[in-house]
Amino acid sequence: MELKLPDYIVLIVEDLDRSLAFYTQVLGIKLQHRAEKFAQLDTGATRLALFTRDAMAETLNMPLQPPAADAPGFELGFKVADVDAAYQELRNSGAPEVIAPTDRPWGQRTAYVRDPDGHLIELAQDPVKD
Numbered sequence: 114m115e116l117k118l119p120d121y122i123v124l125i126v127e128d129l130d131r132s133l134a135f136y137t138q139v140l141g142i143k144l145q146h147r148a149e150k151f152a153q154l155d156t157g158a159t160r161l162a163l164f165t166r167d168a169m170a171e172t173l174n175m176p177l178q179p180p181a182a183d184a185p186g187f188e189l190g191f192k193v194a195d196v197d198a199a200y201q202e203l204r205n206s207g208a209p210e211v212i213a214p215t216d217r218p219w220g221q222r223t224a225y226v227r228d229p230d231g232h233l234i235e236l237a238q239d240p241v242k243d
Contacts, residue, residue, distance in 0.1 A: 121160040125169050126230045132163050139206040188233035196238040200224040
């Protein structure tokens with residue numbers, strides 16, 4: 114078996130309408146299509162989708178508990194040209210802040226916010242090349 118480029122990422126969410134509002138209105142990602150408890154966003158080669166917790170529990174035939182706020186399992190990272198401006202814009206749009214823009218030892222400048230379900234959203238600015 115050979116795995117390469119991820120085809121899609123599915124975020125499990127409590128309230129599809131609330132999450133869609135965040136991803137389309139706050140982050141500005143275009144909605145590609147929506148079904149009753151599923152929505153797919155237009156994120157290029159690796160698709161980002163939202164699926165309600167109850168629908169995923171039904172699919173897996175097992176109960177699913179929401180993750181603890183202090184135990185995120187992953188982050189979604191987005192490259193931006195200006196972390197400070199992007200972070201401020203998201204804060205002004207109501208995104209809960211986690212970490213303000215910070216210079217990292219590996220050369221990037223990053224910041225973090227959360228989506229309505231507590232998933233981490235990283236904004237990453239690559240170092241300026243001379």
